[in-house]
């Protein structure tokens with residue numbers, strides 16, 4: 139196995155399932171830390187701040203600093219700053235997105251935004267969707283934190299951010315620029331923020347169509363684990379294969 143300097147882990151289905159940690163991954167991460175390897179977490183979840191996410195990981199026995207956690211909200215704020223500078227933004231989203239936009243120096247406005255940013259918002263209303271559509275039609279840049287159409291809960295699959303961004307696209311005829319996996323801006327933002335080279339990075343995840351595809355598109359090595367969405371047996375139907383595919387991370391590091 140190659141020595142990687144930056145291990146980038148997906149969260150749900152890779153590190154934990156809902157509120158339950160996946161023990162093989164937890165002990166693998168502990169071994170990586172003992173070896174001095176870099177450990178990062180890359181999540182499409184835009185609702186939590188890196189601090190909230192670090193607290194959630196700590197409750198599962200996984201130590202993580204907020205700087206090691208890249209959320210689609212943080213990458214969205216970075217992307218806007220890099221491409222436009224600080225902007226007046228109309229936001230649909232929760233605390234994770236609000237905090238990320240404001241820490242990057244963007245202003246959250248109700249009138250005349252230059253960008254519309256859409257992340258998951260469990261308090262979404264017709265009014266918010268109408269305001270966002272009107273601003274997009276008036277020419278504001280349209281960015282969505284992630285394209286997940288649904289996400290799993292205890293009750294089953296419920297509408298995800300991609301469903302709402304898609305609704306605005308349907309209403310306006312303007313497609314959003316997506317930040318989260320399978321797009322590459324989160325991996326790009328991690329590389330930029332921590333000075334990582336692509337050959338030093340590996341993306342670890344359970345979902346071929348988001349995690350592994352993002353890694354392949356970004357041009358880094360990938361490791362698929364059979365602990366979540368994509369089963370190992372189904373990998374064969376994809377043209378490009380992950381660099382490694384494992385049942386779980388149990389016992390992968392022997393030294």
Ligand SMILES: [Mg+2]
Nearest residue numbers: 148150151344
């Ligand atoms: Mg996952």
